[in-house]
Structures are given as C-alpha cells and as structure tokens.
Amino acid sequence: MNYKQTIQTSLKSIWIILKLVIPIYILADVLFYYNVLSNFSFLVEPLTTLMGLPAEASLAIISGIFLNLYAAIAFAAPLDLSIHQWSILAVFLGVCHSLVVESVIMKKIGLSNLYSYSLRIIAGFVLGVITSLMPSSWFSSSITKSNYSNDVYSSIGELLYNSLFNSVILSLKIIILITLLIFIMDFIKTRNFIKESKKNVSKGFSLTVGVFLGITYGAGILISEVQSGRIKENDVFYIGTFLMICHAIIEDTLLFVIFGADFTMVILIRTLAAIVISYLLLFIYKRSKNNLLSTSS
Structure with a gap:
C-alpha cells in the first residue's frame, strides 16, 4: 500500500471538502435567514412534496444532482429533518447524484447520457416516494434530532459566527469519515485478489467492486474489456444499470448516517431496487434487441 499516495489523496479530499462545505453551509444559513430559498423552492417543490421532504430541501436536491453529495449535505444540514426524511x-x-461526471464514465462503457440521466432521475424519485410511504417507525438512528436543530439569530453577525463554527464542525466530521474510508479503500485496492481480478473481469466481480468502491472504480475496470469486445453487451447493460442505482453503498450512506439516516434501511432499499430494476430493464433490453433482429431479417 502506497501510504504517501493515500495521504496525498486524503489531503486533496480535505481541501475539496473545506472549500466546498464551509462556504455552502454558510450560504445556506444566510439564505434561510433572509427566507430566500422560498423563492426557488418551486423548481423542485413537487418532487420534495411527493417524497415527504420540506420545500427548503430543494437546493440540497438540485446541488446533489448536478454537483455532489457534499454540496447536498451542506444545504440539508441546517434543516430540521427527521430520521425518516x-x-x-x-x-x-444515493441514486441520483453527480450525474454530469458519472454519466460520462457510464458512456465510456456504452450507456448513453440519455439513458443514464433518465434511469437515475426516475429511479431516484420513485424510490424516494416509496421510502416516504414506509412507516416512520421502520427507521431508527443513534443520532438524535436535537443535535441538528435550527437556531434563531438576533443579527446577521451572530448567524455568520455560529454558521462558521457549525460548518467547521461538520467539515471535521466528514473529513474524519472520508479519510478513514480512503485508507480502507486504498488498502482494499492494493490486495492481490483485486489486482489479479482486473486481468479477468467477471460480471460478479465488477458488480462487487462498483457496489462498494463506486462507479468510477467499478466501471473503470470494465472499460478496457468493453473496448476489446471481450465482455457481452447484455452484461455491460446489466452491470451499468445496477451500478447506477447501487454504487459506493457504504461511503455514500455513511455521509447521511451522520445526521440520522437509517443505515440498514437505506442500503436495503437501494440494493433490492437495483436487483429488481436491473433484471426488469435487462429483460426489456433483450426483448427489444430480439425484435429488432427479427424485423431486420
């Protein structure tokens, strides 16, 4: 394991977190203070309403879809969300984030941007609605809601001071978690069975890597095989579809667990959904291919 490279990766991640989370957290607090968010919430308010989320969560959703989970959490952290929410x-x-970046990766293995965007947005919304319809008693967490309650400030100066303090605390929590995960993931990546498996990519191995290490690594080990034509088109479609719904399942979920999300339920919902949706879409994909072949012949 290259500790120097791992430390450098950790430092880069820490810098990204600091320059992203702190200003966005403070911006979110200022927007809440002046009630600015209500002017923009209409953009995705139908989505938030159907998923049982407050309208103020709209910026968290928008930033998560087009930026990343850190930006989304920075906007959502000041909200008084329940464990269920x-x-x-x-x-x-977890399903619908960083679409621009991750869709580029999926395109390299043969899945179009249109398919990637459509699948993740629709699947994320449907799963969000299904999760909201589940009884709140099914969701539990060791994080108490009182730890993240909103404060009432008498002046903008007081808000900025407290917001800076809270954003630094939030950043430290995320930094500790991400640093530990980077060391763990880099350790896993340097194991011999990982290196050897890269030489003989299989469907099961690609899924396992993607589910635990993320789309970038999971799809990355497939690119050369896809380009060489050594892996079946149906397998590429199945793996890509599965990973878009269920990837980096531990890391992504833990970011939300810090604030009270139910770790077990989130993982269970995403994993079951990925299995069902992937097999269903693969069946449709095969049928459409067969119909096209029969028509052309």
Whole structure:
C-alpha cells in the first residue's frame, strides 16, 4: 500500500471538502435567514412534496444532482429533518447524484447520457416516494434530532459566527469519515485478489467492486474489456444499470448516517431496487434487441 499516495489523496479530499462545505453551509444559513430559498423552492417543490421532504430541501436536491453529495449535505444540514426524511434524502441522492461526471464514465462503457440521466432521475424519485410511504417507525438512528436543530439569530453577525463554527464542525466530521474510508479503500485496492481480478473481469466481480468502491472504480475496470469486445453487451447493460442505482453503498450512506439516516434501511432499499430494476430493464433490453433482429431479417 502506497501510504504517501493515500495521504496525498486524503489531503486533496480535505481541501475539496473545506472549500466546498464551509462556504455552502454558510450560504445556506444566510439564505434561510433572509427566507430566500422560498423563492426557488418551486423548481423542485413537487418532487420534495411527493417524497415527504420540506420545500427548503430543494437546493440540497438540485446541488446533489448536478454537483455532489457534499454540496447536498451542506444545504440539508441546517434543516430540521427527521430520521425518516434523512433516509429519504439518502435513498434519492444515493441514486441520483453527480450525474454530469458519472454519466460520462457510464458512456465510456456504452450507456448513453440519455439513458443514464433518465434511469437515475426516475429511479431516484420513485424510490424516494416509496421510502416516504414506509412507516416512520421502520427507521431508527443513534443520532438524535436535537443535535441538528435550527437556531434563531438576533443579527446577521451572530448567524455568520455560529454558521462558521457549525460548518467547521461538520467539515471535521466528514473529513474524519472520508479519510478513514480512503485508507480502507486504498488498502482494499492494493490486495492481490483485486489486482489479479482486473486481468479477468467477471460480471460478479465488477458488480462487487462498483457496489462498494463506486462507479468510477467499478466501471473503470470494465472499460478496457468493453473496448476489446471481450465482455457481452447484455452484461455491460446489466452491470451499468445496477451500478447506477447501487454504487459506493457504504461511503455514500455513511455521509447521511451522520445526521440520522437509517443505515440498514437505506442500503436495503437501494440494493433490492437495483436487483429488481436491473433484471426488469435487462429483460426489456433483450426483448427489444430480439425484435429488432427479427424485423431486420
């Protein structure tokens, strides 16, 4: 294991977190203070309403979809979300985040941007609604809601001071978690069975890597095989579809668990959904291919 490279990766991640989370957290607090968010909430308010989330969660959803989970959490952290609501947000954004970047990766293995965007947005929304319809008693967490309650400030100066303090605390929590995960993931990546498996990519191995290490690594080990034509088109479609719904399942979920999301329920919902949706879409994909072949012949 290259500790120097791992430390460098950790430092880069820490810098990204600090320059992203702190200003966005403070911006979110200022927007809440002046009630600015209500002017923009209409953009995705139908989505938030159907998923049982407050309208103020709209910026968290928008930033998560087009930016990343850190930006989404920075906007959502000041909200007084329940355990159930944090779990809903974790399910939706676990499926539907960083679309621009991750869709580029999926395109390299042969899945179009249109398919990637459509699948993740629709699947994320449907799963969010399904999660919201589940009884709140099914969701539990060791994080108490009082730890993240909103404060009432008498002046903008007081707000900025407290917001800066809270954003630094939030950043430290995320930094500790991410640093530990980077060391763990880099350790896993350097194991011999990982290196050897890269030489003989299989469907099961690609899924396992993607589910635990993320789309970038899971799809990355497939790219050369896809380009060489050594892996079946149906397998590429299945793996890509599965990973878009269920990837980096531990890391992504833990970010929301910090605030109260139910770790077990979020993982269970995303995993079961990925299995069902992937097999269903693969069946449709095969049928459409066969119909096209029969028509052309």
